Each structure stands twice: as C-alpha cells, then as structure tokens.
Amino acid sequence: MALKYYHAEPVANSLKSMIPLKEKGLAFESVYVDLHKFDQHQPWFTAINPEGQVPVLDHDGTIITHTTVINEYLEDAFPDAQPSDAPLRPRDPVGAARMRYWNKFVDEHVMNFVSMHGWHRMIGVIARNIDSGDFEKLLENIPLPDQRKKWATARSGFSEADLANATAKIEYAVDKVEQQLGDTRWLAGETFTLADINFFSHCGMMVERMFPDMAIATRAPRLVDWRERMTARPGVAAALSGEDRTAPGLRTWTGHVQ
Numbered sequence: 001m002a003l004k005y006y007h008a009e010p011v012a013n014s015l016k017s018m019i020p021l022k023e024k025g026l027a028f029e030s031v032y033v034d035l036h037k038f039d040q041h042q043p044w045f046t047a048i049n050p051e052g053q054v055p056v057l058d059h060d061g062t063i064i065t066h067t068t069v070i071n072e073y074l075e076d077a078f079p080d081a082q083p084s085d086a087p088l089r090p091r092d093p094v095g096a097a098r099m100r101y102w103n104k105f106v107d108e109h110v111m112n113f114v115s116m117h118g119w120h121r122m123i124g125v126i127a128r129n130i131d132s133g134d135f136e137k138l139l140e141n142i143p144l145p146d147q148r149k150k151w152a153t154a155r156s157g158f159s160e161a162d163l164a165n166a167t168a169k170i171e172y173a174v175d176k177v178e179q180q181l182g183d184t185r186w187l188a189g190e191t192f193t194l195a196d197i198n199f200f201s202h203c204g205m206m207v208e209r210m211f212p213d214m215a216i217a218t219r220a221p222r223l224v225d226w227r228e229r230m231t232a233r234p235g236v237a238a239a240l241s242g243e244d245r246t247a248p249g250l251r252t253w254t255g256h257v258q
C-alpha cells in the first residue's frame with residue numbers, strides 16, 4: 001500500500017486532507033507543490049490532476065481529488081485506521097448524515113468566501129507583481145475557467161460588494177457554529193469528525209487574524225474553546241507543523257506561522 005499526498009502550505013484545502021492522514025496515523029509520502037511558483041499549473045502536475053489544484057491523493061496509482069471526497073475515501077479505504085477516541089466519520093447513519101450536513105455547509109457557504117478574502121489579500125499582491133505579458137501567459141496555463149477568472153479578478157481586485165457579501169457569509173457561519181457548539185461538543189455531535197476538520201481548515205483556524213473586527217473572542221467563545229481542543233490533538237498539531245514557504249509579509253491568510 002502506497003499513499004502519496006500532493007499539497008501546499010498547511011492551510012485551507014491542503015490542511016483539510018492532511019489532518020485525517022495524520023489523525024489516522026497513515027504512512028504517506030508528502031509531495032510539496034509550490035503554489036508561489038505556480039507548480040499546480042505545470043504539465044507535470046496537470047498530468048496528475050488535470051484541474052491544476054491541490055491537494056491530490058495518490059493511492060497505489062489511483063488519483064483522488066477534492067478534499068471532501070479524499071477525506072471520505074480515506075474513511076472507506078482505511079476504516080480501521082482511526083484516532084483512539086472515535087472514528088472520523090460516525091458509524092451510525094444519523095451521525096454520518098450530520099457530519100455530511102456540516103461538510104456541505106462548509107463546502108458551499110464558507111470555503112469560497114474565506115478564500116475570496118485570502119485571494120484578495122495574498123494572491124492579489126502576488127498577481128499584481130507579475131508583468132502583464134507574463135500574467136497573460138500564466139492565465140493560459142490555468143485549466144479551470146473559474147480559477148482563470150479568479151486569478152484575473154485577484155489581480156484587478158475583488159469588488160467591495162463581493163467582499164462585504166463574503167464577510168456576511170463568514171459572520172453567519174461563525175454564529176451558526178457558535179450556536180451548534182452550545183448544543184454539542186463537536187460540530188456533528190459528541191465526537192470529533194471530518195466536519196470539524198473542514199470548518200477548522202477553512203475558517204476556524206485563522207478567522208480572528210483575518211477578521212479582527214468580528215471580535216471572535218467575545219462573539220464566539222465556544223468556537224475559541226473548540227479550536228483549542230482541536231489544536232491540542234496530536235494529529236491536528238502534526239498537520240499544522242508542515243512547512244510554510246509563504247513570504248512573511250503575505251501570511252495574514254495562512255497566519256498559523258508567525
């Protein structure tokens with residue numbers, strides 16, 4: 001059995017599938033894909049993932065992409081490799097449904113909105129530093145039309161209306177999580193699941209640093225406590241300790257390394 005994980009910095013999607021790998025104690029080869037050098041759009045990488053995005057899981061030559069799919073795949077392929085407290089996907093149908101409900105919420109209503117702010121602050125700076133001709137060439141290499149548009153928009157800047165809408169979505173998500181954590185210890189119930197990993201990777205980890213105006217400490221104290229319980233887990237800590245090659249001045253987004 002050979003697992004290979006292609007990933008960038010331990011943040012957002014790259015972090016999201018790294019955590020289950022570590023939590024499950026699976027041995028894997030780590031392949032760093034340098035997004036700052038646009039490795040993800042190079043032919044060697046698009047031969048592996050034609051969509052030109054990280055992360056990618058290679059299991060004995062089978063390629064699995066998209067983090068929510070990768071994380072459920074790991075549950076199906078390695079059901080016996082689990083943290084000592086509980087499986088990452090509840091074994092009962094109701095628990096699994098609750099986990100998937102939160103995954104759907106994060107995938108559809110959180111991920112892209114946090115990402116827009118991240119791109120606005122970080123990718124925008126990177127994109128504006130590329131000369132015009134070179135930038136057009138870079139766009140030609142991007143396989144997904146939506147990602148091509150996102151790169152172009154990052155260069156010119158996202159509109160204030162889009163950014164405000166994204167902030168409102170994130171505030172809604174923070175309040176929803178805070179309320180849920182009043183009812184259950186973890187997002188999908190009494191045990192830590194892939195749902196916690198999803199929200200943490202996209203929003204929970206860096207929300208204060210990205211949005212100081214939200215005053216998370218007073219607005220969402222249960223979220224702060226939940227995050228402390230997450231980062232105390234050895235699997236999560238191991239995933240977070242991966243290398244971050246982001247230039248220090250651009251770390252408002254990745255933020256976990258000072």
Ligand SMILES: N[C@@H](CCC(=O)N[C@@H](CS)C(=O)NCC(=O)O)C(=O)O
Pocket residue numbers: 008011012013014035040052053054055065066067068147
């Ligand atoms: N839906 C995909 C999204 C993957 C994604 O957005 N990856 C980002 C990194 S967090 C990426 O590769 N960005 C580089 C680019 O699009 O050029 C997943 O869940 O894996």
